[in-house]
Each structure stands twice: as structure tokens, then as C-alpha cells.
Amino acid sequence: MVERPRRGRPPASDEQRQQQRLDISRQAVRLFRAHGVAGTSGEQIARAAGISERTLWRWFRSKESCVEPLLSKSIDAFQSVLRTWPPELELPEHLRAAYTPVLDAGEDIEAVLAVIRMTHDEPALRALYLVLRERAEPAFAEVLAERMGMPADTLEVRMQAAATSAVLREATDHLVARATPDGVPAEALQEHRENVADALRRLTRYPATPSV
Numbered sequence: 634m635v636e637r638p639r640r641g642r643p644p645a646s647d648e649q650r651q652q653q654r655l656d657i658s659r660q661a662v663r664l665f666r667a668h669g670v671a672g673t674s675g676e677q678i679a680r681a682a683g684i685s686e687r688t689l690w691r692w693f694r695s696k697e698s699c700v701e702p703l704l705s706k707s708i709d710a711f712q713s714v715l716r717t718w719p720p721e722l723e724l725p726e727h728l729r730a731a732y733t734p735v736l737d738a739g740e741d742i743e744a745v746l747a748v749i750r751m752t753h754d755e756p757a758l759r760a761l762y763l764v765l766r767e768r769a770e771p772a773f774a775e776v777l778a779e780r781m782g783m784p785a786d787t788l789e790v791r792m793q794a795a796a797t798s799a800v801l802r803e804a805t806d807h808l809v810a811r812a813t814p815d816g817v818p819a820e821a822l823q824e825h826r827e828n829v830a831d832a833l834r835r836l837t838r839y840p841a842t843p844s845v
Contacts, residue, residue, distance in 0.1 A: 654692060654702045657682040661699035662744045670697060670755050697757040700748045704762055707745050708769045710736040711801055715776050724837075725830035732826050734808060743816055750809045766802055770794045793837050800832045 660681040664673040675696045679689040693699045714732045718724060735742045752759040771785070774794040778785035781793070804825055811821035 651702075653682075653684075657684070657689065657692070658699055658702040659741070659744060661696065662703055662748055665700070665751060666747055670751070670758065695757070697755070697761060700758060701761060701765065703741060703745050704748055704765055706736045706741060707734060707749065707805060708765055708801075710734055711797075712769060712772050715773065718776065718780075723834075725834040728830040728833070729826055732829065734805060734822070734825055743812070746809050746812050746817065749805060750812075753806075766798050770798050773797050796836050797833060800829060800836065804828045804832065 657678065661673070661678045664677055664681060668677075673696060675689055676686050678696060678699055679686040682689070689699075693701075710733055713736055714728065715724075717731065718727050735745045748758065749762065752762045770791070771794070774785045774790050777793050777797070778787070778790045781790060783790050785791075807828065808817070808821060808825040811818065811824070
């Protein structure tokens with residue numbers, strides 16, 4: 634039996650789906666900034682992103698959740714730098730050298746900070762933001778547990794992870810306040826990096842691993 638060739642578009646790869654979700658997120662943020670969350674519909678977001686509304690609801694459970702891919706770039710930035718933490722350095726020292734508040738920032742840093750600014754006035758966006766930060770804490774705990782020589786589910790490690798998340802949230806809120814219509818000044822980014830490093834140095838204990 635001869636197999637007939639498949640018709641239609643080939644299925645999207647995971648990378649393509651992630652990029653499409655990010656594109657939708659950018660359009661949602663643009664519309665939210667222009668018209669407000671209440672003044673923006675799912676239909677408008679779908680039209681701006683060049684997809685059907687049915688596709689939009691297949692990928693996102695609500696119009697507010699469309700901002701999740703962009704918000705995640707802020708949280709992913711810290712996870713990324715945490716995973717590359719050299720054993721010979723203390724974490725604050727590593728953060729001063731390597732941390733940036735948005736993963737692969739580029740043109741997205743302004744949009745990410747705009748979303749975080751909107752979370753101050755939009756309860757649904759705030760709830761989403763806090764849930765994303767809470768979900769990141771186990772990933773923080775895994776790395777911290779290894780450095781502290783303790784299981785990740787011990788109270789001390791979980792408290793350190795929670796404290797880390799709180800520091801990042803407050804420092805990022807402060808960075809948002811420093812942003813201008815023209816973007817984020819370089820000195821504000823440097824101040825943010827210093828604020829995070831200094832706060833974690835005072836509130837937590839993240840030792841360097843002694844060299845053998």
C-alpha cells in the first residue's frame with residue numbers, strides 16, 4: 634500500500650512554538666500598554682499576532698496569561714546565571730559580573746519591565762507574576778542545596794530560596810521605577826545588579842566551594 638503524502642503545514646517544532654508564544658506575548662503587551670488590559674480582547678491579540686482566536690485560546694488560558702512568556706524572561710535570567718555560578722565564587726560576586734534582569738534582553742527588556750509595571754495596577758497580572766516567581770523557587774533551591782551541602786527540601790534551603798525570590802522581586806520593582814520612556818539607563822541596570830548582590834550578601838549565606 635502506497636502511503637499518501639501528508640497535507641497541510643508540518644507540525645511546529647518546540648522552538649517554533651516557543652517563538653510563536655513569545656510573539657503573541659509581545660503583541661499582548663503592546664495592546665495592553667496602548668488600551669489597558671480591560672480595553673483589550675483576545676480577538677485583538679490574535680489578530681495582531683496573525684493567528685486565529687481559536688489558536689490563541691489553545692495556547693493561553695486567558696488574555697492576561699499571554700504575558701507569561703515575557704514575564705518568564707525576567708525569572709529565567711536569574712535561573713540562568715545561577716546555573717553558571719562558578720564554584721570558587723560567592724554568589725554576590727558572580728551576580729555583579731554576570732547577572733542581567735532579562736534573559737536575552739535585546740528589545741524585550743522594555744516590554745518585560747512594562748509588564749511588571751502593569752502588575753502593580755492589574756490584579757490578574759500581579760497574581761500571574763507572583764505565581765511564576767513562586768514556581769521558580771524549587772529551581773533556586775536545587776542549586777542552593779548543592780552549594781550548602783543540604784537536601785533541597787530542608788527548611789533552611791527553602792527559606793534561602795524564598796528570600797532570594799523576594800529580593801529579586803523587590804529589586805526588579807525598583808528597576809521598573811527607574812526606567813524611562815526612552816528605556817532603561819545603563820546606570821539603573823548597574824544599580825539593580827548591585828542591589829541584588831548586596832541584599833543577597835546580607836540576607837543569605839551562599840558560600841563559595843573551597844578548592845581542593
